[in-house]
Amino acid sequence: MQVLLQLLISGVLLGAVYALGALGLNLIFGVAKVVNFAHGEFLMLGMFAGYWLMTLTGINPYYGAPLIGVAFFLLGLLFYGGLMRFTIYKPELTQVFATLGLGILLQNLALMAWSADYRTVQVMPPGFESINFLGVFVPTNRLVAAGYAAVILGAVIVFLKTTFTGRAIEAVSQDLMAARLMGVNPNRIFLITFGLGIALTGVAGAVLVPSFYAFPSVGSFFVLVSFVVVVLGGLGSVAGTALGGLVLGIVETGTGYLAPDLKEATHFVLLILLLALRPHGLLGVKGAEKETLK
Structure with missing residues (x-):
């Protein structure tokens, strides 16, 4: 029983990390219908931003993540x-080659x-690397990252549902032509969405570096995970990103144990x-993967 609890907790924490890393990718696709193949490299840059922030200034990347988010919004x-x-x-x-080429460029510039x-940072004091919960050891870094994931996912959902800009983003995501007829400027929404998506990716990288x-090539791993x-x-589903991350984390942890x-x-x-049996995913709208901006 204790082993199962350990696997479950480890899988949930890993899944939350995966969901946080994939959120920016899904947000951009949901609105602009662009699959960003440079997503992994932006996350890699976020990890290096967190590393250098800690190394050069001593600021914990958990505290500096909002600042990194602002910088990556501008990026x-x-x-x-x-x-x-x-x-x-x-x-x-055209979009595939553009983002893929940018990803290769960013990876080589980082190299x-x-x-x-390989670089990482030690942010937890000695002796606080893990917490003993009912006989189960919970890594503190993963727990903090999972907390960040929960807060950010919740904040994005609230932003999309309650603000004018958020509702405009959802309108463009659902029907570009109807949004135009309602007076929404699609180019402005695309600009905001790309800024927000890359900002979330940068924050994810900063939170994950501990x-x-x-x-330089760590993005190749995370981009595959994010696509899954x-x-x-x-x-295009933010809630689906959370669910998908949790499912993948639990399945991967169980498989790794067995x-x-x-x-x-x-x-x-x-x-x-998934691509063969359910391409629209667990919470996605059927046919969303086929929609275009034309």
Whole structure:
């Protein structure tokens, strides 16, 4: 029983981390219908931002995450204004190559700037690395990251449901033409969405760096995980992102315990099964993955 509880708690905490990392990817796709293949590299930059913030100033990345979020919001505005606004109405392959090329560029720039060394930060005092809960050891870093994930996911849902800008974002996501007829400026909404999506990705990276190593190619791992979470939970669904992350985290943890050699294969198996059997995900709207901006 204790083993099952340990696996469940570990899976939930890991799933919350995965959901936090995938939220920015799903938000951008839900509104702009753009699959950002540079998502992993933006998350990698967020991890390095958290690392260097701690290394150079001593500011804990958990405390500095809001500041990093503001910086990455501006980076997201630049990402849209400098690249994506020229491809937003173009064929999907144009968007794929644009974001994929940007991802390769960012990864190589990071490699040139910081080398391939693995980096992390120690933010918890000695002796507080884990908490004993009913005989189950809970990593403190994962617990804090899960708390961040819960707060951010809840805040995004409240923002989308209760604010004028949030409702405009949902309107553009559901029906671009109808939103235009209601006086919504799609280009402004796309700009805000890309800024918000990249900001969330940067915050996720800063929160994750105490738990994972930061290195230039770490985004390749997280982008695969994020795609699985997005497809599993539902394209464009924030609540689906949370559910998809939890399901993946629990499945991966259970698989890792029963058959450690198959742990990494979990992502590929789930992705293939979902694309074949339920491409719109658990909470996604059927046909959302086929919608376009035209």
